[in-house]
Amino acid sequence: MTGPDDQPRDDRLAELISDAVSGVEPAHRLDDIRNRTKATTTMSSRRPWLYAVGGAVIATAAVITAIAVAGGGLPGADDDPDPAAQTTPAAEEETPTEEPSSPAPSASEPPDSGGGVVGVYFAGDTPAGPRLYREFLPNTDGTEPIAFAVDASLSGAAQDPDYGSLWPTGVSATEVGSGDGTITVRLSGAPADLPSGMTKDEAKLALQQVVYSAQAALGEGRVPVQVENLDGGDTVLGQPVAEPLNAASALKTLSHVSLTSPAEGQTVSGDSLTVEGVANSFEANVIVELQSSGSSGSGGGAGQPFTAEDWMGDKLFPFSGELDIANLPPGEYVLTASTDDPTGGEEGFGAFTDSRNITIE
Numbered sequence: 001m002t003g004p005d006d007q008p009r010d011d012r013l014a015e016l017i018s019d020a021v022s023g024v025e026p027a028h029r030l031d032d033i034r035n036r037t038k039a040t041t042t043m044s045s046r047r048p049w050l051y052a053v054g055g056a057v058i059a060t061a062a063v064i065t066a067i068a069v070a071g072g073g074l075p076g077a078d079d080d081p082d083p084a085a086q087t088t089p090a091a092e093e094e095t096p097t098e099e100p101s102s103p104a105p106s107a108s109e110p111p112d113s114g115g116g117v118v119g120v121y122f123a124g125d126t127p128a129g130p131r132l133y134r135e136f137l138p139n140t141d142g143t144e145p146i147a148f149a150v151d152a153s154l155s156g157a158a159q160d161p162d163y164g165s166l167w168p169t170g171v172s173a174t175e176v177g178s179g180d181g182t183i184t185v186r187l188s189g190a191p192a193d194l195p196s197g198m199t200k201d202e203a204k205l206a207l208q209q210v211v212y213s214a215q216a217a218l219g220e221g222r223v224p225v226q227v228e229n230l231d232g233g234d235t236v237l238g239q240p241v242a243e244p245l246n247a248a249s250a251l252k253t254l255s256h257v258s259l260t261s262p263a264e265g266q267t268v269s270g271d272s273l274t275v276e277g278v279a280n281s282f283e284a285n286v287i288v289e290l291q292s293s294g295s296s297g298s299g300g301g302a303g304q305p306f307t308a309e310d311w312m313g314d315k316l317f318p319f320s321g322e323l324d325i326a327n328l329p330p331g332e333y334v335l336t337a338s339t340d341d342p343t344g345g346e347e348g349f350g351a352f353t354d355s356r357n358i359t360i361e
Contacts, residue, residue: 116138116139117136117137117138117139118136118137118139118145118148118149118152118216118217119134119135119136119149119213119216119217120134120135120136120137120148120149120152120153120157120158120213120216120217121133121134121153121208121209121212121213121216122134122135122153122156122158122160122163122164122165122209123163123164123165123166123205123206123209124160124162124163124164124255124354125162126255126256126349126352126353127349127350127351127352128349128352129201130166130202130205131205131253131254131255131256131352132205132208132209132212132253132254132255133158133160133163133254133255133258133354134212134216134254134258135158135159135160135163135264137152137157137159144176145217145218146176146177146178146183146185146214146217146218147173147176148217149213149214149216149217150173150176150185150210150213150214150217151172151173152213153165153167153209153210153213154167154171154172154173154209154210155167155172159263159264159265160264160356161264162355165206165209166198166202166203166205166206166209167190167206167209168189168190168191168195170189171187171188171189171190172187172188172189173185173186173187173188173210174186174187174188174230175230176214178218178223181223181224182223182224182225182226182244183214183215183218183223183224183225183226184225184226184228185210185214185225185226185227185228186228186230187210187227187228187229187230187236188230188231189231190229190230190231190236190237191236191237191238192229192231192232192233192235192236192238193235193237193238194237194238194239195237195238198237200238200239203237203238203239204239204248205253206237207227207236207237207239207241207245208247208248208253210225210227211225211227211245211246211247211248212247212253215247222246222247224244224245224246225244225245225246226241226243226244226245227241227245228241229241249314250280250314250315250316251280251314251315254316255352255354256279256280256281256316256339256352257277257278257279257280257281257286257337257338257339257352257353257354258277258278258279258316258337258354259275259276259277259335259337259354259355259356260276260277260278260318261274261275261276261277262274262275262335262356262358263356264356264357265357265358265359266356266358266359267358267359267360267361268325268358268359268360268361269360269361270325270326271324271325271326272322272323272324272325272326273290273322273323273325273335273358273360274320274321274322275288275306275320275321275322275323275335275337276318276319276320277318277319277320277337277354278308278316278317278318278319279308279311279316279317279319279337279339279352280308280311280313280315280316280317280339281308281311281339281340281352282311282339282340282341282342283311283340284307284308284309284310284311284317284319285305285306285307285308285339285340286305286306286307286308286319286337286338286339286340287303287304287305287306287337287338287339287340288303288304288305288306288321288323288335288336288337288338289303289304289335289336289338290323290325290328290333290334290335290336291333291334291336292331292332292333292334293331293332293333293334293357303338304321304323306319306320306321306337307319323335325360328360329360330359330360330361331359331360332357332358332359333357333358333359333360334355334356334357334358335355335356335357335358336353336354336355337353337354337355338351338352338353339351339352339353
């Protein structure tokens, strides 16, 4: 397919993202949630959303340099602060230390969604349980960015098959809007009560999918999100929503490492592979490894250390570097980025990981 200037559509979308910004297996916690909540709260797969937007996402997902900015962990137990359902008025909120979509973004995130690509948050497995990861998806039909981001997050329309949604099927954002320092998201089909098989922490994280996605799409920082249940009541998934919700602590809500590029399913060539991402890791150390996904293929050698810009604070920090792929045979590979865990899992949650399936020509 070609555009007005006979330039391949995939290349044009890749340029759009470029202009805007410049085997480790996860624990199967999401599968457990899916099984426990099958009747009313089955985790949404990618397929319903892909059907909803037609072939556009399928045609472009493998070639778009999507930006997946994420990190952090599931909100804590009941004896911890309740970050996933905070209702602190904006005037009283502390200065954020992690910005879902910053007015002055880092090199690894776009300055705004612009309608072309939209930041969306999904749930993925980590050693500490489900956490949020961010991808950037092509908004090919020009849908209002906040509506696009929230609906994609609710339905689990991630390019990376390791990501999904904690929301029950059938929930959608009927109306969205922003003004007076608040984003409004009106949900249709959302249970007022905590669904059977879903824990309180999982419900909080599901709401954070909406909060982070709406804020990233707006591109104005941590604007409080007013979630309204069109089916009645001041609760959603058993959580109070009468007051606007704030973004929860980054390190309690997001995965501690997230790959920015390459994108899931991307085909690469040349002598080197540029790897970018964000992380919060011990002494800013991030281990990046490239291995063949075939049983007999050769890998890219031992993990290569990358260094993030920092590691102190409730936020994620960019890292980037090059991997030598000049002597690797063409084929399918798995790229993995991991946080440093000098205790070998004896303290804390253990290493967080993020991975991408790529093809080397």
